Amino acid sequence: MAQVLEFKLPDLGEGLTEAGIVRWLVEVGDVVAVDQPVVEVETAKAMVEVPCPYAGVVTARFGEEGTELPVGAPLITVAVGASASGAPAEGSGNVLVGYGTSQAPARRRRVRPGQPAPTAAAANGQVGASEPADGPVPVISPLVRRLARENGLDLRELNGSGPDGLILRADVEYALRAAAAQGRTAVPAGHTAMPSADEHHLPVAPTTTATPALSAPNAPTAAVTRIPLKGIQGAAADKLSRSRREIPDATCWVDADATELMRARTAMNAAAGPKISLLALLARICTAALARYPELNSTVDMEAREIVRLDAVHLGFAAQTERGLVVPVVRDAQARDAQSLTAEFARLTESARAGRLTPRELTGGTFTLNNYGVFGVDGSTPIINHPEAAMLGVGRIVPKPWVHEGELAVRQVVQLSLTFDHRVCDGGTAGGFLRYVADCVEQPAVLLRTL
Structure with a gap:
């Protein structure tokens, strides 16, 4: 006789207390195996798939796509012992995302008599239920x-x-x-x-509604769209607001001639081996600069009234995705060369766009590199990624008139900006850091001294 077990939304770590249902991966009547993903959810950190610790037949799903559920709320019920494959009733016990006893098998959907087989679009989650x-x-x-x-x-x-x-x-x-x-x-x-x-009869999430705007008598009513701040966007809003409240930031900037840096990259990539990205070279320059100016690789503990300097550089970088801006973190960037940095940037960017970054890959940064030049802009005064102390911004690299060796020439020019927490250093330190970065961009040989 089958036993019906309830699987609840597990603790997803990093202090997360809720998640939104993005896409169900199973339907009532489906046969599931131990550790098979059953639902895709969005937390304040990332998009993750939740595996079920039981094998059997899905008898109920709780919550529609778009619904927010707290940790501990029911997700599905499974009749164990009712699987056609005779799977054991015991669960794996591994309900945290990213852990399991086996690789999830391909989804097996039960087709009821008289029901057409699912289309390819439905199998890919492109068709609504x-x-x-x-x-x-x-x-x-x-x-x-x-x-x-x-x-x-x-x-x-x-x-x-x-x-x-x-x-x-x-x-x-x-x-x-x-x-x-x-x-x-x-x-x-x-x-x-x-x-x-x-x-x-589960509660549903608040939704976007059209609300009449304030208007003069007899004026036509305008529609107002209200968009809930939740998930990754809500977490970013909280962090940015806290940064503005707590950090007395300041910004300095400088134009630099990046012609020689671009030539050096071209020479590197002409040789055999993996290609080196411009972002990796800029990251290598940042880690060398932070070794000379460690004040900017720190955080402020106001309760203890201490500045905490950090030895390791966990370098965050801004990555734009369909779900908004995220900041993946390259661990121990100071110990990596340009080739290793290139590979790690590529891996994290791919995971970000696929919504598969883990909470650890999105937290713990000590300094952020923001290449907003990819958006076609020259400069910016970004908000510091709390609780870090600084962020280096890089604008687009474009041909501009430049005085080179006493003569006017067309050179590849970039604007560099540094936004820093004025509690950790004064303008002299911030200016020294930025000038060193600019010198390395203009003369990459300067960087050889610290390699």
């Missing part, structure tokens, strides 16, 4: 489906601009803007597009 009965609408992600649902938008009225008519987020946002321009509210009058709870 709550679409009307006359056929699924292909969307690029559950988040797009949720955006349409919360604003009362029928996806069947849209023509997707993606491959094979796939509906992208841009398609939904364009439709909402068009509706607003025509004087219609995004949500039908008298109706709030709240996602319904499932058959277990």
Whole structure:
């Protein structure tokens, strides 16, 4: 006789207390194996897959996609002993993300009599489970489906601009803007597009609603969209707000001739072996500069009224993803050469874009390198990544008129900026650090002294 066991949202570490359901990987009636991922969730740190410690048949799911659940809330129930494969009832006990006793097998979906087999789009999670009965609408992600649902938008009225008519987020946002321009509210009058709870009557998450804006009498009502700050975006908002409240920051900047650095990189990559990235060379310059100016690789403990200088450089770098800006951390960057730094930057960037960064890979940074030049801008005054003490910003490298060896010439010029915590050092130290970085950019041979 089968025994029904309840699997709850596990403690995901790093003090996380809740997670949002992004995509279910199983349905009621599916057969699951021990340590098979059953749901993809988004925490304040990253997107992760949660493995189930039991083998059996899924009898219930708790929470719709888009719902926020606290740690300890029920996720699914599994009838163990009911698996067709005769899997044992014992669980693995390894319910923390990233740990398991075996590699998760391919998903096996039970097809009920008279039910068509799932399409390729559905198997990839591109089709919503709550679409009307006359056929699924292909969307690029559950988040797009949720955006349409919360604003009362029928996806069947849209023509997707993606491959094979796939509906992208841009398609939904364009439709909402068009509706607003025509004087219609995004949500039908008298109706709030709240996602319904499932058959277990679970509470649902707050959603985006159209709220009338303050206006003069007889003026047309404008739609206001409210977007909850949660997940990675909410965590970033909290950290940036705390940084502004607690850190008395200042910024200094300098233009530098990067022509020789670019030539040195070209010469490195002309040789056999892995290619070296520009970001890796800048990171190597940063670690050398921090060795000369350790005040900037520190943090401030206001309770103890102490400046804590750190020996290791755990270098954070800004990475833009579809879910927003994240700052992965390269551990012990001071012990890595340019080739190792290049490989680690590539690995972390790929994980960031796939939403697979672990909490450890997103925390513990001591200094941040921000290459905002990739956005086509020259300068910036960024907010320090609390509780760090400084951030180096690098603008785009572009040809500009420059006095070189006493003559006007066209050179590759970059603007470097340093935002620093004025509690850890004065302008002399900050200026010395930035000038050393600029000197290494202009004359890479200067860096040889510290290698």
